[in-house]
Amino acid sequence: MKPWNEIDTRSLAIRSDEYAAAERRVLGQLLEAVLYEEIALPDEGLPQAGETRITELAGRSATGEAVLYRFACRRSFSFGRIRLERESLQRIAPDGRTSPARLALFVDEVLGQQQQGELLLRLQEELSRTLLHDTESRAWRAHEGAQRLRDHAEGELDGHPYHPCYKSRIGFDAADNRLYSPEFGELLQPLWVAVARSHAQLSLRRGLEESEWLREELGEAVLERFLSVIVHNGHRPEDYLFLPVHPWQWEHIVVPALHGEIADGILLPLGRSDDVYRSQQSIRSLENVSDRRKATLKLALGIVNTSTRRMLARHTVLNAALVSDWLHDLLASDQTPDKPDFALLDEYAGIALDTQELSPSVHERASGALGAIMRRGVGAILRDGEQALPFAALSHPEGEQAAAVKKWISRYGVNEWLGELLQASVTPLIHLLYAHGVALESHAQNILLLHRDGRPVRIVLRDFHDGVRFCRHLLPQPQLCPELHPEPAAHLAQNRHSYMQTDDPHAVRDFLHSAFFFVCLGDLALFLHERLGVAEESFWERVASIIHDYQHRHPEFAAQYGLYDLFSETIRIEQLARRRLWPDTQVDPRWVPNPLYAFRAVKGVSAHAK
Numbered sequence: 001m002k003p004w005n006e007i008d009t010r011s012l013a014i015r016s017d018e019y020a021a022a023e024r025r026v027l028g029q030l031l032e033a034v035l036y037e038e039i040a041l042p043d044e045g046l047p048q049a050g051e052t053r054i055t056e057l058a059g060r061s062a063t064g065e066a067v068l069y070r071f072a073c074r075r076s077f078s079f080g081r082i083r084l085e086r087e088s089l090q091r092i093a094p095d096g097r098t099s100p101a102r103l104a105l106f107v108d109e110v111l112g113q114q115q116q117g118e119l120l121l122r123l124q125e126e127l128s129r130t131l132l133h134d135t136e137s138r139a140w141r142a143h144e145g146a147q148r149l150r151d152h153a154e155g156e157l158d159g160h161p162y163h164p165c166y167k168s169r170i171g172f173d174a175a176d177n178r179l180y181s182p183e184f185g186e187l188l189q190p191l192w193v194a195v196a197r198s199h200a201q202l203s204l205r206r207g208l209e210e211s212e213w214l215r216e217e218l219g220e221a222v223l224e225r226f227l228s229v230i231v232h233n234g235h236r237p238e239d240y241l242f243l244p245v246h247p248w249q250w251e252h253i254v255v256p257a258l259h260g261e262i263a264d265g266i267l268l269p270l271g272r273s274d275d276v277y278r279s280q281q282s283i284r285s286l287e288n289v290s291d292r293r294k295a296t297l298k299l300a301l302g303i304v305n306t307s308t309r310r311m312l313a314r315h316t317v318l319n320a321a322l323v324s325d326w327l328h329d330l331l332a333s334d335q336t337p338d339k340p341d342f343a344l345l346d347e348y349a350g351i352a353l354d355t356q357e358l359s360p361s362v363h364e365r366a367s368g369a370l371g372a373i374m375r376r377g378v379g380a381i382l383r384d385g386e387q388a389l390p391f392a393a394l395s396h397p398e399g400e401q402a403a404a405v406k407k408w409i410s411r412y413g414v415n416e417w418l419g420e421l422l423q424a425s426v427t428p429l430i431h432l433l434y435a436h437g438v439a440l441e442s443h444a445q446n447i448l449l450l451h452r453d454g455r456p457v458r459i460v461l462r463d464f465h466d467g468v469r470f471c472r473h474l475l476p477q478p479q480l481c482p483e484l485h486p487e488p489a490a491h492l493a494q495n496r497h498s499y500m501q502t503d504d505p506h507a508v509r510d511f512l513h514s515a516f517f518f519v520c521l522g523d524l525a526l527f528l529h530e531r532l533g534v535a536e537e538s539f540w541e542r543v544a545s546i547i548h549d550y551q552h553r554h555p556e557f558a559a560q561y562g563l564y565d566l567f568s569e570t571i572r573i574e575q576l577a578r579r580r581l582w583p584d585t586q587v588d589p590r591w592v593p594n595p596l597y598a599f600r601a602v603k604g605v606s607a608h609a610k
Contacts, residue, residue: 010174013139014132022134026127027103028086030164030363031057032576035082037590040110042400046082047075049593052294054088065094067109077449078525079518079538079573080500080576080593083435103131104605116583123580127210128598133167134159136174137183140151154182154280154287156399157392161523163306163373163576169283171303182279189251189276190297192218194230194240194268199261201239201314203321205348213355213374214242217295218273220462226270233268240268243351243459246284246299253302257365267370281390281445282463284310285375292379296345300371307580311368313466314354315485319500320347320373320465322423322482327464329480330436338434342428343381343450345462349374352504373465378448381460385452388460391425391520392444395527407457408454414532419542421456425449426546428459429516434550434560437475439512443519468500469511474563495573497571497589506572513571527594536595546598567600569593 013019034040041059047053052074059067070092072085089101107124121533123515137158159166169177179186183353204210214223245254254267259268271445274296289292299311324346331344353370378388393401409417425447432438438448440461448460475481487499502508521543528534544567551561572589579587 009140010136011135016135017129018138018142019135022131022138023103024086024089025134026131026164027089027106029166030084030103030106030127031069031071031563032073032084033088033162033164033268034111035084036080036590037575037578039578047073049075049077049080049191050605051075056092057110059106060113061094061109067094067316068092069106070098076526076529077540077569078522078595080524081522083526083530093094099161103127111581119581119583120183123165126165126170126304126580129170130159130165130167133172133177133181134170134449136177137167137181140178140184150376152388154278156183156401157184157281157396158398160283161395162519165303165305165307165580168307169303170306170377171505172248173254176217180246180248180279180283182281182283186276187276187278188247188286189272190244190246190299191272192226192242192270193243193370194226194235194237194270195243195351195353196266196361197241198241199266200241200243200351200353201318203318203350205346206325207323207347211240211418218242223274226486228272230268233265235268240593241351243353243370244297244299245370246286246301248303249299249301249369253300253369254366257362257369258560260362271576281392286504288377292377294377295349295374296377298347298373298463302369303461307576310558312352312367312373313488314369315348316369316455316466317352317371317373317489318485320350322484323347323464323468326480326482327438327468328366330432330438330477333480335437336431336435338552339459340427340431342424343458343460343600344464345378345381345448345460345562347375347465350465361602363572375462378460382450386450386457387452388448388450388458390444391447391449391459392523394421394449395444395523397527397531398591404454408451412455412543414528414534417454417456418534418539421449422542422546424456425459426521426543427550429512430547430550430566433512433564434510434554434557435476437470437508437560437564439469439508439564440515441469441511444515446515447520466498469508470500471505471508472501472503473503473505505563509566509568510572512595513566514573514589517566517594518571518573518592537598540595544596547596548599567594567596568595 022216035046042055043059044055052071052072054072057069059069061067070090072088074083076083090098091101092098107127112120147415178184180188202210226242229238243502258267275288275290278289280287283305284299286297288296301310303310327344328346331452334345351371351372355366358366389401394405396402429440429442441459446461446463446467450457450460471476484500525536525539528539529536547566570591571594574594575587575590
């Protein structure tokens with residue numbers, strides 16, 4: 001057999017067993033979301049909490065005949081999420097014959113009864129691309145990937161565990177996907193450009209000088225080289241701001257949309273720095289491999305992934321440093337006894353092209369296309385003996401990191417290890433909510449676990465530029481809160497639920513609940529139950545005990561406990577699948593059962609948490 005890199009890798013992957021495995025995952029996640037969000041339901045309804053049932057979902061063939069999809073599924077205790085036994089999924093044809101279900105046919109026959117036209121075609125494309133990209137990464141990993149990813153924990157993670165379009169990456173071709181996706185672990189270098197100050201804005205953390213962060217990021221030699229390029233082109237360096245751009249973005253979005261601005265000297269390509277980077281779980285975030293203490297770059301990227309175009313809106317770029325200053329001010333002024341120990345990866349610089357200065361047609365094409373946020377590298381906050389692990393790796397079923405987590409649990413015991421993990425992760429986030437009135441969008445992608453030889457120590461939080469929510473009139477220290485750049489009307493028209501400030505405290509609570517408890521801890525609860533037999537009820541009782549214990553130790557925040565009631569009977573979550581089949585303006589967050597509600601009366605620390 002020829003070596004992997006000398007043959008048509010794409011067609012080989014598609015013909016391999018990995019294709020079937022990837023299709024089972026994509027279709028399985030799609031069906032779970034369709035059932036959970038009640039896009040389509042079996043005639044007899046869904047199982048009750050804790051119940052497993054074999055059931056059937058009705059569809060129509062292309063000729064209008066009735067078909068059925070039969071499967072076994074379970075209703076979990078964790079927010080009532082639906083869990084499918086993927087191997088059980090079968091299609092029953094009009095003549096009664098059964099066969100394994102296929103993704104494209106399921107979309108046509110079942111979801112086609114709910115929606116037609118452009119929206120269904122868009123979903124079909126995102127799902128198809130996800131299947132293709134997942135197949136390719138699985139096949140590559142089986143042949144050569146394990147060694148390449150040995151020192152790249154983010155690359156081992158395999159996409160959103162709930163969203164069915166977890167690797168759509170619409171815009172990438174096969175070579176792009178191989179070069180720029182985190183699971184392949186390729187090294188890359190962004191392009192640096194100079195942007196005329198008349199057409200750009202820079203936001204820095206308080207006290208940080210522009211020249212200081214540029215020299216720290218680029219080094220003296222590279223900075224001087226870039227300055228000489230500007231002079232060589234007949235311009236003054238002081239008239240420009242420096243901005244890193246993703247290589248794909250430059251070729252496919254910036255040059256086609258802004259070649260006139262390049263010709264006019266508003267944009268000047270400078271070259272590449274000496275450092276190399278790798279993509280993180282957030283495919284547009286690049287971690288500095290040369291020096292992990294330097295910035296991670298969050299860059300605009302005009303592809304669609306998990307159903308969102310990954311541009312960087314100007315207001316979010318300019319808010320990054322303001323929010324980071326605010327969070328650090330809150331922590332610096334915090335006099336709470338026994339306050340939790342955690343770290344923030346502050347976003348200390350943001351640069352964005354101001355498309356308002358461009359002609360209307362160019363503004364429309366270039367909005368959000370050229371921006372960057374500099375985030376503190378994790379190497380800058382590690383203490384002696386600490387190692388960082390993406391929180392998502394804790395519930396990831398495969399790979400070196402998954403094996404390490406399994407070893408740690410075996411070594412320390414699931415009760416002791418889980419207790420330390422929950423204490424380290426839950427307490428900081430509820431402290432920010434209760435003591436400061438701030439909710440963070442802390443899904444697993446936005447949290448790093450710091451551990452010493454597998455023992456959880458503390459967490460690191462990141463991604464704040466559009467990942468906080470608060471009620472200004474309810475803040476304990478409103479004088480510390482900055483005036484943020486507001487969301488433009490055009491942004492809110494397309495993203496109704498993308499906002500920071502609100503008058504509704506329930507919207508603040510649910511922002512934390514839906515990201516951290518529903519996604520982050522929900523995935524962990526399901527993983528521990530299905531892989532290690534940890535009862536979901538026991539898991540959530542332990543989480544509740546940590547919250548009750550915090551409240552018992554901090555009666556000074558009693559008013560906040562009712563205001564941001566984490567034990568409410570239901571909470572609101574985003575409907576990620578439904579938003580692919582209907583316009584965003586027609587899809588509201590959905591109320592789902594809260595597993596913490598069962599333990600709302602628990603007081604103090606339970607025996608499980610000791």
